[in-house]
Amino acid sequence: MxxxxxxxxxxxxxxxxxxxxxxxxxxxxxxxxxxxxxxxxxxxxxxxxxxxxxxxxxxxxxxTVDEYKAEAIEELKQKVSLTDLSDAAKRLGAGFSNNKLTIKIFGKEFSVDTRGNISSEVHINAYMAVPALNYILNGSGKSPNGNWITFRELTGGPPRFAHFQQRCEKPLKRVADTYTDLFKDMLEIFDGKRIVSHIDSDISIILYPLPLFPIMVCYWKPEDGLEPDLHIYFDSTSDDNLDIESIYTFCEGFALMFEKIALRHGVQ
Ligand code: SF4
Missing domain, CATH: 1.10.15.40 (Electron transport complex subunit B, putative Fe-S cluster)
Incomplete structure (x- = not known):
C-alpha cells in the first residue's frame, strides 16, 4: 500500500x-x-x-461507491418521509393511493410510501432509485416539449460532459457495435418506441426512464469509411425535473445494465 x-x-x-x-x-x-x-x-x-x-x-x-449510494438512498427516503406525497403526486401528475405515490420507471411501476418505503414491479438498483427519489422530491412537473438537446446543453452538463461520454455513451456504443439486438431489447425490456429522427441516425429510440424524463438514443451504423456513432439526447425540459447528477446516474446505470445484458448474450 x-x-x-x-x-x-x-x-x-x-x-x-x-x-x-x-x-x-x-x-x-x-x-x-x-x-x-x-x-x-x-x-x-x-x-x-x-x-x-x-x-x-x-x-x-x-x-465503497455502493455504500455511498446506499447512504444517499437512505437520506432521500428520510426526506420523502417528511414530504407531502399527495402534493408531489399532483405536481408530477403521478398516482397516489393508500399513502403511496406511484410512478413508472421504464414503463414499470415504482412506488414509495409516506414512510419512505420503496416497492417496485422490477428490481430497482441504486442507479435507478437515487434519481427516482430525487425526481419525486424536486421534479417541477414540466411536460417534455420534444426539443432534443445534448448532455452538454443541460444545466450543469459541461463540467460532467467528458465523464458522461466516457461512462454512458461509449459503453453503450461498444455494445451497439457488436450486439445487433441491442435496440430490439431496448424496445422490449424498457418499453421503448422507435421513431424517425430528425438527425439522420440509422436507429432512434425514445425511452422513458421517468414519466417526464424521456431520453432519445440514436445510433449511426458504420458506412462508407465512417465510424459508427451513438449519442443520447435529452428533452430540453429535463433539468426542470431532474438534477444533473441524477441524469448522469440514470444514464450510467442504463449503460451498465446493457453491458450486463450483452455479456449474458456472449458479447465481449
Ligand atoms: S471534483 Fe469530480 S473528479 Fe474531482 S475529485 Fe470530486 S468527483 Fe473526483
Whole structure:
C-alpha cells in the first residue's frame, strides 16, 4: 500500500475535471479533505479500483461507491418521509393511493410510501432509485416539449460532459457495435418506441426512464469509411425535473445494465 504524505499526491491521482460529484467544489478541495481524513477517497467515482486499492487504506477507512449510494438512498427516503406525497403526486401528475405515490420507471411501476418505503414491479438498483427519489422530491412537473438537446446543453452538463461520454455513451456504443439486438431489447425490456429522427441516425429510440424524463438514443451504423456513432439526447425540459447528477446516474446505470445484458448474450 502506498503512503500519502501531502494533498498534492492525492490531487495528482484525480482527473482534474472539478465535476463536484464528490460534493467538493474542486478536485483540489477533495484532495485536501481526503488528506485531512474528512472524506473518503472512494467518494470520487472516477478513480480506478487499482488506485483506490493502492492508496485507499493509506489515508482513511475503506468505503465503497455502493455504500455511498446506499447512504444517499437512505437520506432521500428520510426526506420523502417528511414530504407531502399527495402534493408531489399532483405536481408530477403521478398516482397516489393508500399513502403511496406511484410512478413508472421504464414503463414499470415504482412506488414509495409516506414512510419512505420503496416497492417496485422490477428490481430497482441504486442507479435507478437515487434519481427516482430525487425526481419525486424536486421534479417541477414540466411536460417534455420534444426539443432534443445534448448532455452538454443541460444545466450543469459541461463540467460532467467528458465523464458522461466516457461512462454512458461509449459503453453503450461498444455494445451497439457488436450486439445487433441491442435496440430490439431496448424496445422490449424498457418499453421503448422507435421513431424517425430528425438527425439522420440509422436507429432512434425514445425511452422513458421517468414519466417526464424521456431520453432519445440514436445510433449511426458504420458506412462508407465512417465510424459508427451513438449519442443520447435529452428533452430540453429535463433539468426542470431532474438534477444533473441524477441524469448522469440514470444514464450510467442504463449503460451498465446493457453491458450486463450483452455479456449474458456472449458479447465481449
Ligand atoms: S468527483 Fe473526483 S473528479 Fe469530480 S471534483 Fe470530486 S475529485 Fe474531482
Amino acid at each position: 502506498s503512503h500519502i504524505s501531502n494533498p498534492m499526491e492525492i490531487y495528482k491521482l484525480l482527473n482534474g475535471s472539478n465535476c463536484k460529484e464528490c460534493n467538493e467544489k474542486t478536485c483540489l478541495a477533495f484532495a485536501v479533505a481526503v488528506f485531512k481524513e474528512k472524506k473518503s477517497i472512494h467518494a470520487c467515482p472516477y478513480l480506478e479500483k487499482e488506485v483506490i486499492e493502492r492508496y485507499g487504506g493509506a489515508i482513511e477507512k475503506p468505503n
